[in-house]
Amino acid sequence: MPVTWLTTVARLSRICGVNGMADMIEIKLVRSTIGRKPEQRATVRSLGLRKISSKTVKEATPSVLGMIHAVKHLVKVTPITGDTPAKGGEKK
Numbered sequence: 001m002p003v004t005w006l007t008t009v010a011r012l013s014r015i016c017g018v019n020g021m022a023d024m025i026e027i028k029l030v031r032s033t034i035g036r037k038p039e040q041r042a043t044v045r046s047l048g049l050r051k052i053s054s055k056t057v058k059e060a061t062p063s064v065l066g067m068i069h070a071v072k073h074l075v076k077v078t079p080i081t082g083d084t085p086a087k088g089g090e091k092k
Contacts, residue, residue, distance in 0.1 A: 024080040025064075028055045031074040043071050 029049040033041045047067055048056035057080065058064045068077055 023060060024057055025060045025068075026055055026057050026078045026080055027068065028053065028076045028078075029074060030076045033074065036074070040071050040074070043067050044074060047071075047075070049075070 027047055027049065029044060029052055032052055033044050047058065047064070060079075068075060
């Protein structure tokens, strides 16, 4: 079976713990980048993460899923569904 971008996205989605149908994902940095390779530090910065516990919301594209796969041991990924409020949601 030839490898297409669709099968690659499905595989990376499964590895990263994100449903293939998720349009947006929330990425949280849970481990420090101290002592990591420069490539991994650059990937974390490219995802928009700076400090531990910082979060960002990105679209689940093949490039973003590939970056998440490269630093999956440093980040936590959660899919954002339609009923989950994005940044600046309602305050209780």
